[in-house]
Amino acid sequence: MNLEEKLKSLNFELPETSKPGGSYNSINIRGKIAYVAIQFPIYNGAFLFKGRLGKDLTTEDGYKAMQLSALNVIAQVHEKVGFEKVEGLNHFDAYYQAEPGWDEGPKIVNGASDLFINVLGEKGQHSRSIFGVHVLPRDFSAGLTATFTLY
DSSP, X not given: OOHHHHHHHTTOOOOOOOOOSSSSOSXXXXXXXXXXXXXXXXXXXXXXXXXXXXXXXXXXXXXXXXXXXXXXXXXHHHHHTOGGXXXXXXXXXXXXXXXXXXXXXXXXXXXHHHHHHHHHGGXXXXXXXXXXXXXXXXXXXXXXXXXXXXX
């Protein structure tokens, strides 16, 4: 089953890839490592899941925001590298903005972890780091960066 068929079987569709918001590349390849710049919950140009978790958004919203951010990582790699060249996902860093006292970061970041594993199977196994931050660009609630090893 190819990537698009797998996504469709899980009721997902690849979004259009977003363009960098600054002077950088969406993906930078050094040797056998592909570094994916931060991806946010954007779907075909629409900025979604904006605000603070625990105030403007629920934990369930945060899960979906991370899931969509991960889908954007997959879209970038699919378009710019091709998954036939990917050995596997190494690690991702997840960022979220929340109200003081809100402490469900691991639950929302599972949105990304679950998507990577469900879509990529063995290639989606990974380590991760979670960072609660004061502000993300454009008031996004979540974002993530990732590294992949290439064949």
